[in-house]
Amino acid sequence: MLILLGALIIELFIAGLPAFRAFGVAFVTSTDWDPVREAFGAGVSIYGTIVTAVLAILLAVPLAFGVAFFLTELAPPWARRPLGTAIELLAAVPSIIYGMWGFFVIAPAFAQNIQPWIIENIGELPLIGFLFQGAPFGTGLFTAAFILAIMILPFIAATMRDVFDQVPPVFKESAYGLGATKWEVMKGVVLPYTRISVVGGIMLGLGRALGETMAVTFVIGNANRISTSLFGPGNTIASLVALEFGESEIGSLKLASLLALGFILFLLSFVVLATSRYLLRSRLKV
Amino acid sequence: MALSSMMSPGPRKDAAVAARLGAKRKRADIIIRTLCILATVLGLVLLASILATLFYRGIEAMSLRVFTHVTAPPGSEGGLLNAIVGSLIQSLLGTAIGTPIGMLVGTYLAEYAKDSWLGNAVRFVSDILLSAPSILIGLFVYQILVLPFGGFSGWAGVAALAIIVIPIVVRTTEDMLQLIPNTLREAVMGLGAPKWKMITLICWRSAIAGIVTGVLLAVARVAGETAPLLFTSLGNNAWSTDLSKPMSSLPVTIYSFAGSPFEDWIALAWAGALIITLGVLALNIVARTLLRSRI
Numbered sequence: 001m002l003i004l005l006g007a008l009i010i011e012l013f014i015a016g017l018p019a020f021r022a023f024g025v026a027f028v029t030s031t032d033w034d035p036v037r038e039a040f041g042a043g044v045s046i047y048g049t050i051v052t053a054v055l056a057i058l059l060a061v062p063l064a065f066g067v068a069f070f071l072t073e074l075a076p077p078w079a080r081r082p083l084g085t086a087i088e089l090l091a092a093v094p095s096i097i098y099g100m101w102g103f104f105v106i107a108p109a110f111a112q113n114i115q116p117w118i119i120e121n122i123g124e125l126p127l128i129g130f131l132f133q134g135a136p137f138g139t140g141l142f143t144a145a146f147i148l149a150i151m152i153l154p155f156i157a158a159t160m161r162d163v164f165d166q167v168p169p170v171f172k173e174s175a176y177g178l179g180a181t182k183w184e185v186m187k188g189v190v191l192p193y194t195r196i197s198v199v200g201g202i203m204l205g206l207g208r209a210l211g212e213t214m215a216v217t218f219v220i221g222n223a224n225r226i227s228t229s230l231f232g233p234g235n236t237i238a239s240l241v242a243l244e245f246g247e248s249e250i251g252s253l254k255l256a257s258l259l260a261l262g263f264i265l266f267l268l269s270f271v272v273l274a275t276s277r278y279l280l281r282s283r284l285k286v
Numbered sequence: 287m288a289l290s291s292m293m294s295p296g297p298r299k300d301a302a303v304a305a306r307l308g309a310k311r312k313r314a315d316i317i318i319r320t321l322c323i324l325a326t327v328l329g330l331v332l333l334a335s336i337l338a339t340l341f342y343r344g345i346e347a348m349s350l351r352v353f354t355h356v357t358a359p360p361g362s363e364g365g366l367l368n369a370i371v372g373s374l375i376q377s378l379l380g381t382a383i384g385t386p387i388g389m390l391v392g393t394y395l396a397e398y399a400k401d402s403w404l405g406n407a408v409r410f411v412s413d414i415l416l417s418a419p420s421i422l423i424g425l426f427v428y429q430i431l432v433l434p435f436g437g438f439s440g441w442a443g444v445a446a447l448a449i450i451v452i453p454i455v456v457r458t459t460e461d462m463l464q465l466i467p468n469t470l471r472e473a474v475m476g477l478g479a480p481k482w483k484m485i486t487l488i489c490w491r492s493a494i495a496g497i498v499t500g501v502l503l504a505v506a507r508v509a510g511e512t513a514p515l516l517f518t519s520l521g522n523n524a525w526s527t528d529l530s531k532p533m534s535s536l537p538v539t540i541y542s543f544a545g546s547p548f549e550d551w552i553a554l555a556w557a558g559a560l561i562i563t564l565g566v567l568a569l570n571i572v573a574r575t576l577l578r579s580r581i
Contacts, residue, residue, distance in 0.1 A: 066325025074319055075326075085574060087329050092570040093336060094510020096537045097559050100544050101336050104343075150332055157329075181315035204417065211419020213513040214541065238421045238513070245517060262425045266418070273414050 040257035042264060048234035049265070052141055052216065053209035056148035061202055064153050068160035073182050084161065091154035099218030102147040107139050107219055110146075139221040141234045147215050152205035159201030159280070163194040200279030207273040211265060213238035237265040337563075344560025347553035352561075357539060357554075364550070366558050372534040373562075376440060376519060377509045379529075380447025385501050388452040389490075392459025397485055409460075416453040423449050424514030432518060440533035443519025447508040454507060458500025462493035499577040506569035510562055512537035536562050 071084050167190050175185045191198070221233025241258050351365045358364030391408065399405025423446050431442040466489055474484040490497075520532040536558050543555035 063325045063328065066322040067329055069318075070322040070326045074322060083326065083330070085571075086333060087326070089567060089570060090329065090333050092506060092566055093333075093563060094512070094537065094566060096510065096512045096540055097336065097340070097563050100540065100555065100559055101339055103544070105335070105339050153329060181311055183315040183318040184311065186318075207417050211421060213419065213421040214537075218544070238419060241421060241425070242513060242516060259425060259429070262422055266422050269417075269419055269422075270414060273417050274410075277410065277413055 040254065042237070042257075042261055045235045045237045045240045045261060046264065048141060048220065049210055049236040049238070049268070051234070052145045052148055052220070052236055053206055055142070055145035056152060056209045057202060057206055059145065059149035060153045060156055060205060063149070064156035064160055064201075064205075067153070067157040068164055069186055071157075071161050072164040073186065087154050087157055089154075090150065091158075095151065095212060096214045098147050098151055098215040102143060102215060103139070103218040106147065107143055110143055139219050139233060140231045141220065142231050144216045144220040144234075144236070147219055148209045148212055151212060151215060152208050155208055156201050156205040159204060160194075160198055163197040163201070164190055167193050196279050200276045203272055203276030203279060207269050207276060210269045210272060211238055213242050217242050237261045241265075340556070340560045340563055343553075343556035347557040348560065352554065352557050357534065364554065366536065366539060366554060366561075368534045369536045369539040369558065370561070372440070372519070373509060373536040375529070376443045376447055376515070376533060376535055377505055379444045380508055381451050381501060381505050383444065384448035384451025384504065385455050387448075388455025388504075389459050389497065391452070392456040393463065393485060393490075395456065396460045396463035397481070397489065412453045412456045415449070416457060419513075420450060420511055421513035424517040427514065428517040438518060438520035438532040440519050440529035440531065443515050443533060443535065444529065446514035446518045447511065450508050450511060450514065451504045454504040455497070455500050458503075459493070459497050462496030462500075463489055465496070466492050495576060499573045502569050502573040502576070506566045506573070509569075510537055510566050512541050516541070 067087055071080055071087075075083060171189050171193065172185050175189045180188065216236050217239040220235060220239055241261055244254065245258055352367075353365060353370065354367060355365030356368040357366065391412065395405055395409055395412075399408070427442050427446040427449070431445055432438055435442075470488060470492070471484060474488050475481075479487075515535050515538050519535060520538070540555045540558045540562070543551040543558070546552065
């Protein structure tokens with residue numbers, strides 16, 4: 001196993017080396033991606049990766065919290081298991097299915113109904129308005145983030161549910177005994193007690209969102225430019241690699257650049273996942 | 287603050303103030319509760335929406351032809367036979383290769399290297415691989431198996447899937463072995479059995495239900511994997527069971543068909559999506575019930 005991971009890192013690094021050598025540090029910041037001129041930069045796809053992943057987290061965390069709170073405290077005991085299983089099945093659906101569903105169902109719905117409304121009503125506001133301007137294509141960063149949010153929701157919710165369940169009942173009972181409502185118990189007892197693990201679960205979701213490929217490739221719009229609007233098309237590292245890989249010749253600089261992108265993605269997700277594991281360690285050591 | 291002012295039994299305790307505070311707290315509680323219920327309902331609606339779309343579009347396109355014909359150019363009568371068979375071969379072989387390795391590593395972690403430096407390192411790596419983006423595993427296998435051996439092949443796809451299977455099996459094996467009470471181990475050792483006998487005859491046997499669950503979940507996971515296969519087994523529009531040649535698979539076929547402008551290809555992609563989702567969800571449900579009934 002150790003050898004496997006070590007080999008993975010080294011292989012990706014060596015394979016990406018020509019690209020790093022050709023473009024230097026600028027590879028990471030450059031926003032060029034022009035196969036004709038052989039100019040490749042990772043800037044746009046790194047931006048897209050981080051924006052979609054963070055946006056997905058922002059959308060997914062409140063939902064996941066609601067689901068976890070409902071499943072641990074609010075739902076009647078007989079309903080907890082089937083509902084929990086149903087939510088977890090969301091995690092079992094293959095990502096390509098999310099991609100198709102997003103492309104054929106969500107994107108048209110967004111383009112026709114939701115985005116025009118948002119553009120009209122929020123796009124005019126100062127300060128945040130620029131985030132929501134532009135044409136309602138349906139596909140784009142926002143749609144990708146939305147699909148990602150659904151995909152990581154079950155992971156975050158499952159982690160939260162597990163750690164909420166680990167709070168000693170005595171703590172909760174004492175708070176109830178003082179007359180606290182369920183929400184007050186959650187806010188005042190359960191959340192402080194599980195704070196670190198909850199953050200760990202969120203990081204786990206973030207790690208998933210960073211590297212998701214197929215679903216994002218379908219809906220992100222695949223344009224290699226940074227648009228300030230969240231409705232604009234973009235790219236992520238994973239979607240760019242999936243799309244361009246087939247058109248790269250062996251030994252070309254483009255292929256090396258794609259592999260270098262893979263290396264960067266690996267570093268990103270490694271840091272996030274290692275952090276998540278560190279935060280969740282108390283839960284892992286049973 | 288609200289809580290403490292409620293609690294203090296001061297002389298100036300005003301019934302009206304208390305009632306207002308109580309109403310405010312109750313209102314907050316009800317609002318939050320409603321939001322939580324809405325979140326859960328939203329999750330369920332999304333799942334239902336995905337399944338409904340799949341059934342609606344998938345059944346429309348479903349016919350016997352899907353299972354009896356291989357993929358064909360748009361416009362001609364084509365099915366998904368080669369993709370289905372290719373997916374089965376690669377998923378099953380990948381699981382068959384990954385499972386023993388994963389079991390051995392998991393056993394090593396649980397029985398031999400509980401808190402050792404090496405054990406922790408392996409556990410860490412396995413956890414990272416468990417959630418690592420699968421596209422990276424595809425790139426990696428491309429580097430070590432596709433480039434040196436001159437071309438995409440079914441074997442490369444199998445290898446990529448096996449690498450995905452290993453950490454899943456490692457995790458379940460270790461978790462299941464840890465559930466076995468130590469007294470059982472001590473009893474076996476007390477009878478004078480060597481450690482390998484204890485592990486193979488007692489521990490594995492007690493943990494088998496859990497390990498099988500893990501393997502089933504692993505099959506379900508790799509059956510839907512697209513990204514790693516894109517760079518390894520590539521896909522093949524002709525009938526082929528030769529693992530040394532490019533091999534078709536359902537997810538990759540869905541990917542290329544769904545992105546095409548041809549109506550009949552898109553319909554086939556929906557049919558394939560329905561097949562794969564039903565298979566994966568069924569495996570998941572079977573695995574869950576299996577686990578629940580045995581523990």
